[in-house]
Amino acid sequence: MSCAHHLPNHPDRFEVTILESSSSCGGQAFSIPLDETHHGASWLNQGVQGGPHIFRHTFSMFRSQGYDVHPVSLEIYFGKGSHFWTNVFPTMFHEQHEKDIKKFGKVLNIIKWFSALFVFIPIRVLLKMFWFLEEFGDCVIVLSLALFLGAPETGDKCKKKEGALSGNNPEMVMFPNLFDFHETWGKGLMGRGLEMRLNTGVVEVFERGKKGVKVRATWMERFILGSTKWSDDVTVTHWDSNYMEKHYTNHFDEEQVTRAIKTGRDDSARIAQGKEFSPMYYIKPYDQEPDKLEMISIPHPHRSLIDEGS
Numbered sequence: 001m002s003c004a005h006h007l008p009n010h011p012d013r014f015e016v017t018i019l020e021s022s023s024s025c026g027g028q029a030f031s032i033p034l035d036e037t038h039h040g041a042s043w044l045n046q047g048v049q050g051g052p053h054i055f056r057h058t059f060s061m062f063r064s065q066g067y068d069v070h071p072v073s074l075e076i077y078f079g080k081g082s083h084f085w086t087n088v089f090p091t092m093f094h095e096q097h098e099k100d101i102k103k104f105g106k107v108l109n110i111i112k113w114f115s116a117l118f119v120f121i122p123i124r125v126l127l128k129m130f131w132f133l134e135e136f137g138d139c140v141i142v143l144s145l146a147l148f149l150g151a152p153e154t155g156d157k158c159k160k161k162e163g164a165l166s167g168n169n170p171e172m173v174m175f176p177n178l179f180d181f182h183e184t185w186g187k188g189l190m191g192r193g194l195e196m197r198l199n200t201g202v203v204e205v206f207e208r209g210k211k212g213v214k215v216r217a218t219w220m221e222r223f224i225l226g227s228t229k230w231s232d233d234v235t236v237t238h239w240d241s242n243y244m245e246k247h248y249t250n251h252f253d254e255e256q257v258t259r260a261i262k263t264g265r266d267d268s269a270r271i272a273q274g275k276e277f278s279p280m281y282y283i284k285p286y287d288q289e290p291d292k293l294e295m296i297s298i299p300h301p302h303r304s305l306i307d308e309g310s
């Protein structure tokens with residue numbers, strides 16, 4: 001759509017047709033409707049949620065269509081029970097692994113200097129090479145990597161702090177209703193003379209030259225798969241806060257906090273902030289299979305989903 005947005009600026013040179021195999025524009029960036037009476041919100045973005053402030057072009061595109069972004073301070077939740085930790089305030093888990101946390105900072109420097117050597121070494125082997133505890137690998141490194149790899153725009157904004165795994169809550173923005181945005185944008189494009197064919201998959205590009213691109217498209221899917229919504233296959237099993245409390249430490253837990261008397265570090269400001277703990281990302285390994293993990297993202301405009309329950 002971004003290409004299609006710019007090419008009609010030169011109508012003498014380009015004749016643009018968008019072919020989209022699904023029934024709406026936006027691809028993975030789409031929203032689903034919610035029952036507002038249950039959830040306190042009438043929609044949520046499924047999949048794509050937001051990004052850092054460097055996404056300026058994306059924001060200006062939103063604004064040009066009458067939509068805006070919503071700034072948030074990112075709070076991330078990791079682990080569960082005695083393995084619980086967060087980027088917001090220090091927990092007992094930080095205290096137990098303080099040696100490994102400090103050592104990890106030094107190891108990162110070694111890796112930086114000798115990156116050509118370390119690039120081929122699997123992370124689990126690397127952790128063994130430096131004698132890290134297995135629990136530290138499962139509950140800290142693997143979970144952090146999931147955040148970096150699964151949401152790099154989020155993970156790389158977390159800054160490490162001496163003796164703490166992360167000492168900041170990165171500033172992020174949440175996107176508006178992506179379905180509405182793409183609808184508005186698509187209509188605007190058609191108003192500029194562009195043709196849009198939904199439910200039309202490209203099967204083959206059989207000519208690409210100075211005169212343009214010729215493709216073979218099929219409408220067959222429309223007849224065979226027309227009633228199936230592939231990207232909207234959400235199964236709702238629970239929407240109550242009891243469920244979240246059972247599987248996550250979904251609130252500030254005084255008993256899990258570690259203090260200066262134990263760490264020698266004044267984290268009082270972070271602990272005070274922790275009283276309003278309101279995570280947006282939840283990542284935890286499965287107890288039985290710690291090398292597998294579960295990752296959830298809850299955009300703040302829809303926090304009512306878990307705050308109020310039903």
Ligand SMILES: Cc1cc2nc3c(=O)[nH]c(=O)nc-3n(C[C@H](O)[C@H](O)[C@H](O)COP(=O)(O)OP(=O)(O)OC[C@H]3O[C@@H](n4cnc5c(N)ncnc54)[C@H](O)[C@@H]3O)c2cc1C
Pocket residue numbers: 019020021022025026027028029046047048049050051151153200201202203
């Ligand atoms: C779960 C999840 C969470 C994410 N969260 C974020 C996030 O928070 N922030 C962020 O910045 N990014 C996020 N991303 C990444 C982001 O979704 C993608 O980078 C972005 O949407 C890619 O856009 P695209 O237009 O290149 O491709 P897509 O969104 O994949 O769009 C491709 C389009 O092409 C259509 N198509 C495919 N084949 C054909 C064909 N043969 N003929 C016609 N049409 C075809 C598809 O139907 C689709 O509409 C997330 C991705 C996932 C999966």
